[in-house]
Structure formats: C-alpha cells, structure tokens
Amino acid sequence: METQAAATTARGQRTRDAIVDAAAELMYVHGVAGTSVDKVLAASGAGKSQMYHYFKNKDQLVEAVIDRYLAQILGNQPAIFTLASWADFDTWTEQLLDVQRRAAAPIPCPLGNLAGELGDDPKVRPLLDQAYRTWESHLTRGLERLRDQGELPADADPARLAQAAMACVQGGLLLAHIRGDLTALEDALHIAVAHLRAHRTS
Secondary structure: OOOOOOOOOHHHHHHHHHHHHHHHHHHHHHOOOOOOHHHHHHHHOOOHHHHHHHOOOHHHHHHHHHHHHHHHHHHOOHHHHHOOOHHHHHHHHHHHHHHHHHOOOOOOOHHHHHHHHHOOOOOOHHHHHHHHHHHHHHHHHHHHHHHHOOOOOOOOOHHHHHHHHHHHHHHHHHHHHHHOOOHHHHHHHHHHHHHHHOOOOO
C-alpha cells in the first residue's frame, strides 16, 4: 500500500484529523462498504482536493482509520501500558469494562467490526493483524515483567499468553454486543485473567 501523505502544518493536521475522524465514525456505524468518500467529505467539511492530498484512495483512508481505532482503544485502557503486577491486570480488565458500562449497551470493538467485514481482504488483513499485535504487545510486555520478577516461570511464553487473553477479550466483546449482555465480557475477562494467573510461579 502506498504511503499516506503527512500533514506539514497545524491547519493541515486538523484537516487530516477531521477526515479520519469522520471516516472512522461513519465506518463504525455503516461499515466500509457503506461509507463513500462523498459522505466522508460531507461529514468532515473537507474538500475533495484535500482528501486526495492526504489519501490517494479509499484503501489508504481505511489504513488511517485502523490506526485511529487502535489509538482510541488503547487510550481507553491506559493501565495496559504499565502492567507490572497481577493487580495491574485486574485494573486493565476493569478499564475495559468501564468503557462498556458508560455506553447505553455493550458496543462492538471497532477493529472487530472491520475484521468481520474485511478480514478476508488480502490488503486489509495484515493491517488488522498488526493492530491486534500492537495491542497484544503491551500485554506481552506486562507478562515479561512478571516473568522477570519471578511471578511467572522462566519457561512461560508471554506472547502466547497475551494471544489467549486477546482471544478472550474479542470473543467477550462480540457476544456482549450481540446479546446486549455485559456478563459475556465480564466472564471472558475473568477467564482470561484466571488463565494468566494459572501460570504463576508456585
């Protein structure tokens, strides 16, 4: 995929951000297929020339939206950046739940939405995989810290454990949204942390 153009001025950055924000909101609600460039321009107030200055095509815009979703997701769970104890992992799960509790009903993961729509697209799948791997990497680093502190055995595999936790998070978010019942996510997060704790050094 071609490289997106970067904004070189504060005004340009605001314009680019407005385009990405509008696209992210529209794609979250209507999907990528249901979001035309014209709709993005109308919602952002940007002109077509501005749009194509920063994004040569819709594929580049989708890439920017994936980056925006990941930034928003991680911003809602700040504890993930400093995981260094089992209590920190409990705080992380509570932050995930707090996002859902503030919503009128359980909401889907924006990356999960895109994966459901475009997960088989050979251009988009690697971008989504990288976003999930970035998310997982913070869990991996936290588990590596626990291993270094002797809280996990030396032969523990933090990356594999982080992947299992992410699978629980995504499954919980999906079922909670589909069923309109937060207990699906609560139980999934409980299972995730219990699985991690089961590997503690005895």
